[in-house]
Amino acid sequence: MLVLTIGGGLLFFPPLVLLFNHELTVFGVPQIVVYLFAIWVLLIIGTALLTRRLPRDATQDGTEGDG
Amino acid sequence: MLSADFVIATAIAYVGLLFVLAYFGDRRAKANKNSWLNSPAVYTLSISVYCTSWTFYGAVGNAARSGLEFLTIYLGPTLVFVGWYFLLRRLVRISHLHRITSLADLLSSRFGKSSRLGVLVTCIAVVGIAPYIALQLKAVTSSIQAVAGSSEFGQGSLKGIDDVGLAFGVAAGMALFTILFGTRHVDAKEQHHGVVAAIAFEAVVKLTALVAVGVFVVFIGGGFEGIFRLAAERGLAVDTATSFDSRWLTTMGLSIAAIVCLPRQFQVTVVENSNENHLRVAGWAFPAYMMAMSIFILPIAVYGLAVMPEGSNPDMFALTLPLSQGQNGLALFAFIGGFSSATSMIILESIALSIMVSNHIIMPMVLKLSAIRQNSDGQGVTRVLLIARRVSIILILSLGFFYFFFTRDSDALAPIGLISFTAIAQFFPALLAAIFWRDASLKAVTAAISAGFVVWAWSCFLPSFDSVSPAVSALLDAGPWGISWLRPEAMFGLEGWDPLAHAAFWSLSINIVTLVIGSLITSPSALERIQATAFVDVFRHSGLPQRVFVPGSATANDLFFVAERVLGEKRAAALFEMVARERGVDPVMMEPTPEFVAHLERELAGSIGAASAHVMLSKVVAGADVSLEEMMQMADETQQAKEYSQRLEKTSEELRLTAQKLEDANAQLRELDSQKDEFLSQVSHEVRTPMTSIRSFSEILLEPDELDEVQRHRFVSTIHHESLRLTKLLDEILDLSALERGERSWENVPVDAEEALNRALAVCDALLRQKGFQVEFGERSGTTMVEGDADRLCQVFINLISNAVKYNDAPQPRLRVTSLVRSGNFVVDIADNGPGIPKAERTLIFEKFARGLRGSVDQTGAGLGLAISRQIVTRMNGTLELAQGQLSGACFRLRLPILGQK
Numbered sequence: 020m021l022v023l024t025i026g027g028g029l030l031f032f033p034p035l036v037l038l039f040n041h042e043l044t045v046f047g048v049p050q051i052v053v054y055l056f057a058i059w060v061l062l063i064i065g066t067a068l069l070t071r072r073l074p075r076d077a078t079q080d081g082t083e084g085d086g
Numbered sequence: 087m088l089s090a091d092f093v094i095a096t097a098i099a100y101v102g103l104l105f106v107l108a109y110f111g112d113r114r115a116k117a118n119k120n121s122w123l124n125s126p127a128v129y130t131l132s133i134s135v136y137c138t139s140w141t142f143y144g145a146v147g148n149a150a151r152s153g154l155e156f157l158t159i160y161l162g163p164t165l166v167f168v169g170w171y172f173l174l175r176r177l178v179r180i181s182h183l184h185r186i187t188s189l190a191d192l193l194s195s196r197f198g199k200s201s202r203l204g205v206l207v208t209c210i211a212v213v214g215i216a217p218y219i220a221l222q223l224k225a226v227t228s229s230i231q232a233v234a235g236s237s238e239f240g241q242g243s244l245k246g247i248d249d250v251g252l253a254f255g256v257a258a259g260m261a262l263f264t265i266l267f268g269t270r271h272v273d274a275k276e277q278h279h280g281v282v283a284a285i286a287f288e289a290v291v292k293l294t295a296l297v298a299v300g301v302f303v304v305f306i307g308g309g310f311e312g313i314f315r316l317a318a319e320r321g322l323a324v325d326t327a328t329s330f331d332s333r334w335l336t337t338m339g340l341s342i343a344a345i346v347c348l349p350r351q352f353q354v355t356v357v358e359n360s361n362e363n364h365l366r367v368a369g370w371a372f373p374a375y376m377m378a379m380s381i382f383i384l385p386i387a388v389y390g391l392a393v394m395p396e397g398s399n400p401d402m403f404a405l406t407l408p409l410s411q412g413q414n415g416l417a418l419f420a421f422i423g424g425f426s427s428a429t430s431m432i433i434l435e436s437i438a439l440s441i442m443v444s445n446h447i448i449m450p451m452v453l454k455l456s457a458i459r460q461n462s463d464g465q466g467v468t469r470v471l472l473i474a475r476r477v478s479i480i481l482i483l484s485l486g487f488f489y490f491f492f493t494r495d496s497d498a499l500a501p502i503g504l505i506s507f508t509a510i511a512q513f514f515p516a517l518l519a520a521i522f523w524r525d526a527s528l529k530a531v532t533a534a535i536s537a538g539f540v541v542w543a544w545s546c547f548l549p550s551f552d553s554v555s556p557a558v559s560a561l562l563d564a565g566p567w568g569i570s571w572l573r574p575e576a577m578f579g580l581e582g583w584d585p586l587a588h589a590a591f592w593s594l595s596i597n598i599v600t601l602v603i604g605s606l607i608t609s610p611s612a613l614e615r616i617q618a619t620a621f622v623d624v625f626r627h628s629g630l631p632q633r634v635f636v637p638g639s640a641t642a643n644d645l646f647f648v649a650e651r652v653l654g655e656k657r658a659a660a661l662f663e664m665v666a667r668e669r670g671v672d673p674v675m676m677e678p679t680p681e682f683v684a685h686l687e688r689e690l691a692g693s694i695g696a697a698s699a700h701v702m703l704s705k706v707v708a709g710a711d712v713s714l715e716e717m718m719q720m721a722d723e724t725q726q727a728k729e730y731s732q733r734l735e736k737t738s739e740e741l742r743l744t745a746q747k748l749e750d751a752n753a754q755l756r757e758l759d760s761q762k763d764e765f766l767s768q769v770s771h772e773v774r775t776p777m778t779s780i781r782s783f784s785e786i787l788l789e790p791d792e793l794d795e796v797q798r799h800r801f802v803s804t805i806h807h808e809s810l811r812l813t814k815l816l817d818e819i820l821d822l823s824a825l826e827r828g829e830r831s832w833e834n835v836p837v838d839a840e841e842a843l844n845r846a847l848a849v850c851d852a853l854l855r856q857k858g859f860q861v862e863f864g865e866r867s868g869t870t871m872v873e874g875d876a877d878r879l880c881q882v883f884i885n886l887i888s889n890a891v892k893y894n895d896a897p898q899p900r901l902r903v904t905s906l907v908r909s910g911n912f913v914v915d916i917a918d919n920g921p922g923i924p925k926a927e928r929t930l931i932f933e934k935f936a937r938g939l940r941g942s943v944d945q946t947g948a949g950l951g952l953a954i955s956r957q958i959v960t961r962m963n964g965t966l967e968l969a970q971g972q973l974s975g976a977c978f979r980l981r982l983p984i985l986g987q988k
Contacts, residue, residue, distance in 0.1 A: 049314070052384060055157060059164060059377050066168045067370035073171065 090234035096418060097425050101263055104284045104429070108267055111283025123283050124360050126367035131286035132354045133368055134293075134375045136163060136345060138218075138431035139225035141379055142292060142424040144499030147401035149387035156383060156500065158334055160376040162341030170369040173346065174355060176521050178365060180624050181356045185692040189352045189513060190442045195696035196520040196621050197528035198614035204446035204697050206532060207513065210539045211349050212439055212482060214509025217550065219435065219486025220493065221502045222428040223260075225401070227253045227490075229424050232402045233409070233417070250491060257487040260432045261480050268437035269475040277358050278437065285354070285434060288426040293379060295423025299404050300382020302416055307389045317388045332587040340507040340590060343514035348506075349438035350431065357438075401499050432486075436479045443478035444471055445695030468654050471693070492554045501550075501586070508546050508590050512538035515598045519605070524618045528611070530604025538597030546589035645686060645703075653693060661689060761933070772815050776808035783808075818950045825957040834962060836985050837876040838869050839912050843905055845876075846883030850891070857891050857899060864904030864972070870912045871985040874962035882955040882966070886916045886978050889951065894920035894975065902973050907984060911964075914980040917971030928968055932956045 115123050141159075148156040166173060177192075186192045190211065194204035227249050267281055307313040345351055359365070390403030398406060405424065408416040452470055493502070512535055519526035551558045562573065583591070610618065642662070649658035665682055666672065683703060690699035783801045786793065793801070847861075854861055872879075890901055896919050905914045923931055932952050952966075959966040964982035971977020 051154065055154070055161070056377065056381070059161070059373065062164060062168050063370045063374045063377065066170075066373070070366045070369055073366070 090230055093230060093233045093418065093421055096422065098259075100422055100425065101259075101429065104288065105263075105266065107287055108280035108284040110280075112270075112278075112280030115279030115283075123279050126361075126364040126371070128282065128286045129354075129359065129361075129364040130368040130371040130375065131289040132282045132358065133351070133372050134289040134379075135285050135350055135354055135430045135434050136348075137289075137292065137376065137379050137427060138503075139222050139229075139424050139428040140499055140503045142296060142427045143225050143229065143401045143404060144221070144503060145380065145383045146387045146390065146403045147399070148500040149384050150391050150400035150403065152333075154384075155333060155337060157380060158337040159341045159500075160373075160380050162338045163345035164373040164376060166342055166345050167369050167372045170365045173521075174365055174369075175362065176624060177346070177356050178359050178362050180521060180621055182359075182362070183624065184620070184696065185688045187357060187445060187692065187695055188438060188442045189347060189349060189517070190446050191691075191695045191697075192352075193513070193516055193520055193531065194446065195691075196614075196617050197526075197531055198611050198617060199697045199700045200528050200532075201446065201450050201697040203528060203532050203535075204442075204695065205450075206535060208439075208442040208446045210509065210512065210535065211442060212485065213547075214506055214512075214539075214542075215349065215435060215439060215482070216485040216489040216506075217493075217502045217509075217547075218506035219432060219483060220490035221499055221506075222432050223253045223256055223486060223490045224494070224502070225499055226256050226425060226428045228399065228402060229405055229421055230256075232399070232405050233421060249494060253490050253494075254487060257483045257490075260429065261436075261483040263429070264433045264436045264479050264483075265476050267433055269440070269472050269479070277360065281433065281437065282354065282358055285430045288430040289375070292423040292427045292430075293375065295419050295426070296379060296404065297382060298416060299408060299420050299423075300386055302411075302413065303386050303389050303407055304382065306411065307385065310385060313385050313389045313392070317392050320392050331584070332591075333584050336584070336587040336590045337504065337507075339594075340504065340511050343511035344507045347510045347513040347517060348435075349442065349510075350434035353434060353438035353441075432483070436482045437475075439482050440475040440478035443481070444474035446697065448474035448478070449695065450697065468693075493550055495553050504586055505546055505550055508586065508593065509539070509542050511590065512542060512593060512597055515594070515601050519601055521621050521624075523605070524622045525610070526601065526605045526618070527608045528614055529608045530601050533604050534597045534601035537600050538593045541593035541596055542589060545592055546586070549585060549589075645683070649686060649690065653689065661686070769819065773812060776812045776815075780805050780808050780812075815950075818954065822950055822954050822957065825954065825961065832875045832878065832961075834873045834875065836871050837874050837879065839872045839874070839879060839914075839982060839984075840867055840870050840905060842876050842879040843883050843903070843914060846880045846887060847903065849880070849884055850887040853888065853891055854901065857894075859891065859894075860898065860900045862900060862902040864902060864915070865906045867905045867907050867912065870905070870907060872912050872962065872964075872982040873985055874964075874982065875958075878958045879962070882958050882980065883914070883916070885951040885955045886980070889978075890916060890918040890920065890976070894918050896920060896975075900973060902971070910984060912982045912984045915969060915971060915977055916980075917973040917977035918975040919973040920975035922975045923968060931968075932966070 111123055145156040145159070180186065181192065184192075184195055186195060190204045190207035193207050194200050197203055230252060231249065267284070268278060304310060304313065307316065346355075355368075386403050386407065387400065390398075390400060390407055394403065394406065394410065405417055405420050408414075408420055449471065452474075515538075516526075516531045516535055519531065548558060549562055552562060553559075646658060646662055649661065653661065665685070687696075687699050687703050690703065693699075783805050787798060787801055787805075887901065891899075894901075898919075900919045902917045903915070905912065907913070956966045959980060959982070962982055964980060966978065966980050969977045969979035
């Protein structure tokens with residue numbers, strides 16, 4: 020999850036984001052737009068999948084290890 | 087064609103619908119804790135209050151003006167929610183545990199329940215949010231005007247009313263609506279289920295509206311490809327090359343801070359959260375919502391730029407595009423969507439801010455003035471609280487309106503919002519420090535937030551009045567008093583930067599540096615340390631810090647008096663009854679324990695904020711409120727010094743004890759030494775007497791023919807007698823020293839102690855009769871088995887009896903013997919009516935050669951009998967001591983652990 024957050028962060032920030040900023044278009048849409056939305060979708064899916072694997076907090080005030 | 091009157095009527099009808107929704111939402115939430123209102127979906131939708139009219143209108147305008155930059159506002163929060171496990175979960179857990187009601191509450195609670203910090207945060211939040219509120223007013227006003235301006239009869243009743251009047255009307259309506267919505271009652275946890283339900287509904291409306299407009303635009307524009315091709319043909323290529331500069335970073339950073347620190351986001355995400363597990367869904371669903379919101383923004387913007395006439399306001403494309411195509415229904419829907427996003431933001435933001443204002447500014451003032459005491463009405467505080475909320479809502483909206491009034495000529499929506507974001511971001515370093523950094527201190531945080539705020543006000547807030555006042559413009563150009571390095575948009579000579587990036591850089595850098603350095607050089611107070619541990623280790627210790635209130639003079643009645651005034655009579659009574667029932671006592675008889683006071687404090691904190699609750703209860707419960715345990719754990723400097731001095735004290739105490747022990751040991755040694763000397767002299771003395779008589783008699787015998795046979799015989803028998811005595815003495819000495827050194831060992835075997843006693847009595851029978859003793863028997867135990875040596879035991883008894891005989895000079899001598907079993911011991915008392923043993927000699931008589939003064943008259947014994955007897959008894963694991971007897975004389979008590987009684 021940490022990897023996802025930090026990785027997502029890196030991919031959204033320069034300079035990595037610049038790698039995908041070209042005059043190309045995908046079905047008429049600029050590449051960078053497609054890139055950003057694609058990362059976005061991956062982050063959402065990744066979070067949903069990872070969350071499913073995380074143990075649920077049993078109770079509101081139960082004790083558990085630090086994340 | 088749409089008219090302004092019609093859209094205003096629709097808007098009012100829509101608000102009515104929201105109100106009905108909120109009303110039923112509240113009732114439903116009250117009736118049933120597990121209703122659909124309490125679902126992760128509603129929670130996620132309520133978080134989407136983040137998407138305001140800024141998103142709805144401003145993002146389109148932003149996309150039209152600066153390309154992809156608008157995306158950062160959503161990508162930042164996406165990162166925060168994707169990482170919900172690290173930050174949001176922690177915030178929610180802390181807030182649930184400590185009944186946090188706002189960001190100001192969280193910070194003041196964390197930093198030693200400082201009310202001053204609460205006030206600071208509240209003031210900054212109120213000022214900082216003003217532009218954001220103004221943005222919503224502007225958006226709604228513009229949207230109404232966009233509709234009105236679209237046709238010649240569109241003005242309707244708005245004719246003659248300028249945008250200021252319209253904005254004032256909107257602001258007033260919003261204030262009324264928010265008051266009706268949000269301040270109907272004071273909830274324990276500041277949760278507003280009804281409002282949340284309405285917000286969730288609005289979230290659906292605005293998303294549907296924006297998507298509807300988007301789909302429409304994509305449809306008429308010939309698909310995504312068509313739109314971008316059209317734009318390219320008109321030379322409107324989305325300029326992406328310059329997007330990823332310092333602004334990209336800045337807005338991304340600011341939006342990360344904003345999603346957590348904006349008062350309304352904190353309210354919906356943290357305070358209104360009823361179940362931590364809802365975050366699991368929100369973690370991916372909220373980013374998905376934002377993505378759905380923004381997916382059509384670029385097409386709308388690009389298409390709008392391409393087809394709308396030159397000079398049309400890109401902020402209103404979402405509205406004007408359908409209008410220009412004659413799609414009035416869609417335009418109305420779009421208007422409602424935009425209106426929806428503005429109302430939900432204003433409602434929640436004002437509720438969140440009013441909670442802060444009333445809890446941190448108004449309530450402490452009221453408490454200080456002690457108006458409650460005069461107000462005997464049980465609903466006192468609740469009513470004051472509600473009035474305070476209403477006043478603060480009006481104040482907040484007024485501030486927003488004034489900001490709008492002064493800056494109404496500045497063009498776009500998004501930059502206004504970013505001014506607020508920058509202000510709110512000043513809390514973010516403090517927030518992170520509060521929950522992750524134990525050493526962060528109140529002073530540092532206060533200084534950091536203040537410094538950041540001042541820089542923000544100078545470099546971000548002030549320039550936004552550029553168009554309003556020539557003085558501000560001059561200031562921007564030349565700096566104050568011509569000091570160029572203080573120019574708001576080029577501080578310290580940092581020129582050529584984007585103003586937003588410049589302001590954010592300086593304010594946040596100074597903020598963070600102050601926070602870090604300040605925390606490192608200041609030392610937090612005890613309460614701060616307690617709270618720091620509780621916050622930072624929230625997942626480690628589940629419990630709250632147990633503060634030890636010394637209950638002092640406070641009675642349960644006093645506490646109830648306070649609780650009643652804050653919580654209302656019903657809830658206070660319910661709370662007290664519940665606690666009393668848990669403890670199984672009558673509520674009237676209940677004692678206010680520290681735990682109960684802490685519990686009560688948290689309950690009150692839910693209504694009036696941690697700092698106020700703390701002040702209030704501290705007033706009632708006079709006494710210290712520092713947990714000793716926590717104090718011990720935390721190495722406070724004073725504590726360390728104290729510990730050090732305590733250690734020193736302890737060491738010196740130990741040294742003193744050691745010296746004392748040494749002295750004692752030395753004294754004992756000397757005592758032993760003198761005892762040894764005494765022993766030797768006693769022995770010499772004891773040996774010398776018979777030796778002298780033996781020598782003198784033998785000398786007489788050596789003289790020839792001076793004695794007759796009778797005399798000679800007498801002398802020889804005397805010599806014999808004396809040598810026997812000498813032998814006996816030497817035997818005894820040997821016996822004793824052997825016993826003492828444990829050399830003479832015997833097998834302890836089960837023996838009948840009673841039988842040994844009887845045997846001793848039989849042996850002494852003749853002696854007793856001879857001396858005319860009257861022997862009495864007390865209780866006799868009968869056969870009693872002990873571990874020991876029968877002969878030795880018998881020897882001890884004989885010794886005791888013969889002592890009693892020897893020293894008894896009473897005219898009618900008596901001896902009393904009892905034996906009994908008492909608590910697992912065989913106890914024999916041998917008492918006589920002799921002179922007894924003087925107090926001074928009682929400890930001495932068991933020493934060697936100590937016969938006692940009386941005994942010194944009689945020289946028949948060596949004075950070793952009692953010493954030997956005691957040794958013997960000790961070897962049998964028993965004791966021999968003097969006791970208070972039933973006769974006037976001495977009484978020896980022998981005690982042996984029994985084996986078993988037959």
